[in-house]
Amino acid sequence: MRLKAHDLDFSYEEDKKVLKDIHITAEEGEIVALVGPNGSGKTTLLRCLADFHTPEKGEVKIDGMDIKEYTLNEKARKLGYVPQIENISFPSTVFDTVLMGRKPYVSWKPSDQDRRIVSDLLEKLELSRFAMREVNELSGGQRQKVFIARALAQKPMILLLDEPTSNLDLKHQLEVLDIIQQQKKKGISSIIAIHDLNLAIRYSDRIVMLKEGEVYASGGMEVVSAENIEDVYDVEVHIGEHQGWMIVTPDKPL
Ligand code: ADP
Numbered sequence: 001m002r003l004k005a006h007d008l009d010f011s012y013e014e015d016k017k018v019l020k021d022i023h024i025t026a027e028e029g030e031i032v033a034l035v036g037p038n039g040s041g042k043t044t045l046l047r048c049l050a051d052f053h054t055p056e057k058g059e060v061k062i063d064g065m066d067i068k069e070y071t072l073n074e075k076a077r078k079l080g081y082v083p084q085i086e087n088i089s090f091p092s093t094v095f096d097t098v099l100m101g102r103k104p105y106v107s108w109k110p111s112d113q114d115r116r117i118v119s120d121l122l123e124k125l126e127l128s129r130f131a132m133r134e135v136n137e138l139s140g141g142q143r144q145k146v147f148i149a150r151a152l153a154q155k156p157m158i159l160l161l162d163e164p165t166s167n168l169d170l171k172h173q174l175e176v177l178d179i180i181q182q183q184k185k186k187g188i189s190s191i192i193a194i195h196d197l198n199l200a201i202r203y204s205d206r207i208v209m210l211k212e213g214e215v216y217a218s219g220g221m222e223v224v225s226a227e228n229i230e231d232v233y234d235v236e237v238h239i240g241e242h243q244g245w246m247i248v249t250p251d252k253p254l
Contacts, residue, residue, distance in 0.1 A: 001026075002026050002027060002028050002030075002062065002157060003024075003026040003049065003158050003191070004024075004060075005023065005024050005025070005048070005049060006022075006059065007023070007058030007059070008022040008045070008058035008060070009055055009057040010053055011056065017213060018044050019044055019045055019048065019055070020213050020214045022041075022048075022058070022213075024049070026158060026189040026190075026191055028157075028187045028189060029184045029185075029186075030184075030190075030205045030206060031180065031184060031190045031192065031203060031204045032189075032190070032191045032192070032204060032205065032207075033194050033206070033207045033208070034193045035194060035200050035207060036210030036211060036216070036232060037232065037233050040210040041213040042162070042163075042193035042210060044213075046081070046160045046161075046191065049079075050079055050160050051079075062075075062079065062157075062158065073105075074104075076156070077104050077154060077156060077157075078156055078157050078158060079154075079156050079157075079158050079159075080101070080150075080151030080154045080156035080158070080159045080160070081151065081162075082148055082150075082151045082160065083147070083162050084163050085140060085147060089136060090135040090143075091136060093132050093134060093135070094127055094130045094135055095118060095132060097146055097150055098122060098150045098153050099115070099118050101118075101149070101150040101151060101153025101154045102117065102154070105155075118149075121153055125149050127142065127145055127146060130146075140167045140168055140172075141168045141169065141171075141175070141176070144168060145176065148161070148164065148176065152183070156188065157187070157189065158189045158190070159183060159189070160190075160191050161180065161190060161193065162193050164176050164180070164192060164194075165177065165194060165199060166195060173196070177199060177202075180192065180203070197224055200224070201221055201224055201245065207223040209224075209232055210232075216228065216232050224246065224248060225239065226238065235250060235252075236250070236251040236252060
């Protein structure tokens with residue numbers, strides 16, 4: 001098991017649990033979609049898994065070892081965290097931002113190999129022509145790819161992505177999810193907080209549905225049932241099928 005978190009409880013304020021008894025796992029090369037309404041705890045959970053928050057109860061294990069036992073550099077080689085982009089202001093060039101991802105490997109100065117890794121990533125993610133541009137000048141989709149590139153530069157075993165497709169047009173959504181899926185072939189596991197249930201169905205191996213800080217359901221595509229969605233999102237939906245894929249559509253007359 002690459003990542004295993006169990007029994008996690010977390011609160012920002014006393015007596016107000018935001019996460020309760022959370023169990024979540026990711027196998028090697030597995031893509032896990034974390035779904036649930038706004039405020040259900042997706043970001044908080046990802047931040048607990050990335051060790052930015054310390055749960056009051058429970059533990060997060062990476063490759064069998066408690067995350068707290070890793071040094072900062074070791075942790076950065078295991079985990080790449082991609083935050084929500086909309087609030088990020090980043091006064092740095094694309095190249096330098098992605099180069100920061102090499103920090104866990106750099107003694108005091110980036111080597112030619114570090115620069116080559118960054119150039120290769122920029123090329124693969126079709127960002128080379130923006131290399132010397134300020135990240136702040138890029139579109140949402142391009143910026144999202146820069147932060148994914150930065151996480152990939154860490155050469156992590158696990159990617160934790162917080163709504164990597166929100167605010168992106170359809171082409172960029174698919175591009176970003178394709179990049180994540182390509183990592184699967186290298187054995188990299190991903191846990192993705194994602195709003196679009198249809199994309200979650202299409203791109204993930206497993207779905208974990210949160211409701212009010214608890215895992216409401218976890219498993220295969222059967223998690224995305226009309227009953228579960230109504231109970232968790234308070235929306236009636238119709239589950240149909242298109243070319244072998246399940247499709248969720250609102251069941252409400254306009
Ligand atoms: P999601 O990502 O599913 O929208 P969040 O993890 O952002 O959910 O939020 C879960 C709950 O924690 C919400 O009730 C939210 O208001 C609360 N919360 C999030 N961040 C903070 C914070 N920094 N301080 C206090 N409460 C917070």
